[in-house]
Amino acid sequence: MRTRPLKVALLGCGVVGSEVARIMTTHADDLAARIGAPVELAGVAVRRPSKVREGIDPALVTTDATALVKRGDIDVVVEVIGGIEPARTLITTAFEHGASVVSANKALLAQDGAALHAVAEANNKDLYYEAAVAGAIPLIRPLRESLAGDKVNRVLGIVNGTTNFILDKMDSTGAGYQEALDEATALGYAEADPTADVEGFDAAAKAAILAGIAFHTRVRLDDVYREGMTEVTAADFASAKNMGCTIKLLAICERAADGQSVTARVHPAMIPLTHPLASVRGAYNAVFVESDASGQLMFYGPGAGGSPTASAVLGDLVAVCRNRLSGATGPGESAYAALTVSPMGDVVTRYHISLDVADKPGVLAQVATVFAEHGVSIDTVRQQGKDGEASLVVVTHRASDAALVGTVEALRKLDTVRGVASIMRVEGE
Amino acid sequence: MRTRPLKVALLGCGVVGSEVARIMTTHADDLAARIGAPVELAGVAVRRPSKVREGIDPALVTTDATALVKRGDIDVVVEVIGGIEPARTLITTAFEHGASVVSANKALLAQDGAALHAVAEANNKDLYYEAAVAGAIPLIRPLRESLAGDKVNRVLGIVNGTTNFILDKMDSTGAGYQEALDEATALGYAEADPTADVEGFDAAAKAAILAGIAFHTRVRLDDVYREGMTEVTAADFASAKNMGCTIKLLAICERAADGQSVTARVHPAMIPLTHPLASVRGAYNAVFVESDASGQLMFYGPGAGGSPTASAVLGDLVAVCRNRLSGATGPGESAYAALTVSPMGDVVTRYHISLDVADKPGVLAQVATVFAEHGVSIDTVRQQGKDGEASLVVVTHRASDAALVGTVEALRKLDTVRGVASIMRVEGE
Structure with missing residues (x-):
């Protein structure tokens, strides 16, 4: 086993970050065995340096996250700050200064994942983020x-x-x-x-x-x-x-x-x-x-919680450290299919619609006609009357969201429809 | 993207193997994009060469699996033959001739996993086997x-x-x-x-x-x-x-x-x-x-089936091919903890025991005494009589398997116990 440790910089030391630091310390031998080299916590960037953080050497704590990721000797930056900035700039800077990155930042990945992957790839570094989706669940x-x-x-x-x-x-x-x-x-x-x-x-x-x-x-x-x-x-x-x-x-x-x-x-x-x-x-x-x-x-x-999220971060940390040792990188962004992302109107599913209607003859026929005119086929209808008013529950066959929206707009214009109480999609059938 | 293809040898072309070959052909472009180089089916070793295999070039089919894995230009051997031999020798030979291996062979991995991992490591090659456990489920x-x-x-x-x-x-x-x-x-x-x-x-x-x-x-x-x-x-x-x-x-x-x-x-x-x-x-x-x-x-x-198992094989194939391209290997055997594997007697759990007993006074006291003598604590007892016979259902607290076995042996020796109808462990509580 290599004896020179891999150096890890931790950005953020809240619920997840402190748990990452704790496991890195208490499971140091296990992690070293799994990676093939020891890992060392080389710095922890926080906003409030005065807060007492059990188990973390105060000498490692800094408020200057930028200087930490720019040090040049950091192998892996673990970003658990969350939010867009300063996380985005710090991750980009980390790649440019030779580090790979493990992040738990779903907002940032969802917004700027492609750009971050591009910087990682340009610098031949890893960007892993298992913890960003569904906490500890390997997904x-x-x-x-x-x-x-x-x-x-x-x-x-x-x-x-x-x-x-x-x-x-x-x-x-x-x-x-x-x-x-x-x-x-x-x-x-x-x-x-x-x-x-x-x-x-x-x-x-x-x-x-x-x-x-x-x-x-x-x-x-x-x-x-x-x-x-x-x-x-x-x-x-x-x-x-x-x-x-x-x-x-x-x-x-x-x-x-x-x-x-x-x-x-x-x-x-x-x-x-x-x-x-x-x-x-x-x-x-x-x-x-x-x-x-x-x-x-x-x-x-x-799907959340400090320990489960930390477990996902550490799984990534082990993988990224192993990649560093072998000089390789893991799978980067895979966007080769480049399919069109269609708008909601194109989604096809079933709908459960509750209407408040006047309880008089011909209402069901009127409502059914509106559905038919918009090409939305009805599966079942249940009508329940009370004091001159009635509720009508319509469950449709599969139809596009656009067709459903058009149907509902037209229904609202009917004199006999007092209101659309709820529209709920039906999935997983 | 690299244009020279990675060469794959398929050992076995039954339900799983033919599905692997089919997906390699029909999804060739996708696989190439995900790997970063095309993959080519370079040979298929079978037992019955005369069988018609739709979509597989007959020129690739051979009965000489050993010659196929010894060719020297094979990047990855996919072993879906199953059983111990000839699979074990073929996999070992494949490593020695420069190939990495993807296997779906649970029996072989369970029996000789350590030895196979050692050969893989000695030759700096990958051994992946996601398909060996629970089919398509990534585990x-x-x-x-x-x-x-x-x-x-x-x-x-x-x-x-x-x-x-x-x-x-x-x-x-x-x-x-x-x-x-x-x-x-x-x-x-x-x-x-x-x-x-x-x-x-x-x-x-x-x-x-x-x-x-x-x-x-x-x-x-x-x-x-x-x-x-x-x-x-x-x-x-x-x-x-x-x-x-x-x-x-x-x-x-x-x-x-x-x-x-x-x-x-x-x-x-x-x-x-x-x-x-x-x-x-x-x-x-x-x-x-x-x-x-x-x-x-x-x-x-x-957990089984040709397509799900093939999906697991292909996931491994993509990973192994990516490793080949980057000159790295994935995680090998990790046995550093080297914990003791204890015998069944040390397992601690709860038990549900059904006894057929004589329906007369003192039986329950006798039975309870046997449990107590063996240190097995009773949680609940349910007795049901019928025509001079009775059934007695005992649910225990947690106890070692050894203690339970001793208890049951002693129970069988009691004159009032006609038989032990069933012993079932209770898990997941």
């Missing part, structure tokens, strides 16, 4: 390596633990959204400002990364259709139960039937209780992958 | 790369599709073992001679491979305790239901509480219906991994 490595000889057609996943906790709670207790969110906040599953989670921004970033890797095509955050789950109601869960379904916030990346374009989207959807994703409880994540040769695979585990 | 790569910075404590898996199909059928229909086996055979899920599957030999080989990788310790097939599932009865399933459990044939690899030894075993066991493995249906496989930092991960998918 990026299986997708870009294990399935490298296969053709992925769909990735369907629960990639945000906070929203899954909330939806699971609503499903199992009948609670409303706010009540379930309050509990998630009290238990530490939701942040004080839960916007990034509940509005689907976090999941959309992960969807962009997953779609890019799965389809060998650049997919940016802006390409991902995004709809949050704050408007899901207890009534929606009751409707889902009637359908033998539950509701999950899903990230869905799909290859179109013609194979030449892809879509990526995040929204709440009904999925059948028999689907493996339906039984993913609490804050767990799971990603379902469908491919030509492998059929259906699922990867399940904790 | 070996996640274990040896993604979790390379983590400490795995337990691997608990359904790694044989045939037996899972049979047990699932027994569970859902109340069928007996023979009836369910007959259906599995009729549907092609079981072979004409199902011994390797139903007696747990196949699962034991996979357990040896998984334990070796998970614990960085050599674990041979002989180290794995093995018990088949041919004696599981409808009555056992009824007992399991009473416990809120189902029955699965599990491969279980565990690190002992002291961290210094490991065990590996295959046997039927009760697991709670709430455990993610309980809902793995039909011929699917799933492997549950528990580690220090990641917590609980699960990998799920088709």
Whole structure:
């Protein structure tokens, strides 16, 4: 074994960073055996240097992250700061000064993954980021390596633990959204400002990364259709139960039937209780992958948390260190397929639509005519009357999002339709 | 991109091999893009050369596998023959003549993995075998790369599709073992001679491979305790239901509480219906991994079949070809931890024991005394009488296998115990 250690610079020392540092220290012998050389924590860049960090030599701590990545003797920079800047500039600088990079930064990878890969490649360095998607669940490595000889057609996943906790709670207790969110906040599953989670921004970033890797095509955050789950109601869960379904916030990346374009989207959807994703409880994540040769695979585990995320970072760190020792680099960006990323209007799926309508003769015929005029075929209709008003639940066959949007617009213009109570996509059938 | 192709020799052209050849041809451009150079099928070794093989140039077909691996211009040998010989000699010869190897051969890897790794390393070549365990499910790569910075404590898996199909059928229909086996055979899920599957030999080989990788310790097939599932009865399933459990044939690899030894075993066991493995249906496989930092991960998918296995082979082929191009090798055997592999007697778990006893006063006291004398603590007892006979179901707290075996021996000697109807371990709690 080589005795000269590989030097690691840690950018950020919060929940994940401190756990990375702790494992690097406590499992030093194991890591050395797995890598073939010892690894040494050479510096830790933080914002608040005065904070006491157990187990970390204060002499290693600095507030000057730029100087740390420019040192020139750093083998691997581990970036766990998050956000776009200064992370982007620091990673770029690290590549230019000879380091490879392990990052857990989903927002940055989703927005600027292609540019960062280009800098890594120009400098013949590695950029690994297993921790950016679904925490400890090995997902990026299986997708870009294990399935490298296969053709992925769909990735369907629960990639945000906070929203899954909330939806699971609503499903199992009948609670409303706010009540379930309050509990998630009290238990530490939701942040004080839960916007990034509940509005689907976090999941959309992960969807962009997953779609890019799965389809060998650049997919940016802006390409991902995004709809949050704050408007899901207890009534929606009751409707889902009637359908033998539950509701999950899903990230869905799909290859179109013609194979030449892809879509990526995040929204709440009904999925059948028999689907493996339906039984993913609490804050767990799971990603379902469908491919030509492998059929259906699922990867399940904790999607967040300091230790699981640190495990993913360390797996990458071992791989990158091994690459350094052998003078090689791992798989870089694979965007050769360069498929078209289609807009949401092109997505084809089924819909569950609840309408409040006047309870009088001819209403169903009017509504059915609107669906027919827009080319949306109806699978089932259920009507329930109450005091001159009625609710009409329509479940459609597969139709494009554009056709559905047109249908709903036209429905809203009917005098007999008092309101569109909810529209929910039906997936995983 | 390099234009000179990498040359691949295929050993075996059955269900898996022909699918590998098919995908190599139909997805040639994709593979070239992912590897960075084209791959060319340079030879196919078969036993029956006269058989028509669609899509394979007859000029490539040979019966002389040895000459093929000795050619010297082969970059990668794909071995999908199975069995110990001639596969072992061919793989060794391939390494010695400059090729890396991708294998799907679980029996060989379980028996001679260490020796093959040594030859690979001596020749600075790769030995990859994702397809050897759980078909298309990426499992070996996640274990040896993604979790390379983590400490795995337990691997608990359904790694044989045939037996899972049979047990699932027994569970859902109340069928007996023979009836369910007959259906599995009729549907092609079981072979004409199902011994390797139903007696747990196949699962034991996979357990040896998984334990070796998970614990960085050599674990041979002989180290794995093995018990088949041919004696599981409808009555056992009824007992399991009473416990809120189902029955699965599990491969279980565990690190002992002291961290210094490991065990590996295959046997039927009760697991709670709430455990993610309980809902793995039909011929699917799933492997549950528990580690220090990641917590609980699960990998799920088709465990066998030509296409899924071919997908795993091709993922390895891409990785090995990329390594060839960069002049590097991937992770080799990692056995540095060299933990003791303990015998079955050291395994600690819970037990569900059904006894046929005389229905008279004092029997329960006698039975309870035997358990106490062997240090096996009882959790619950359920007694049911019928015509002077009674059945007694005892569920224990955690105890060593050695203590349990001693208890059962002593129970059999009691006059009041007519017979031990079944002993089933309870796992996953």
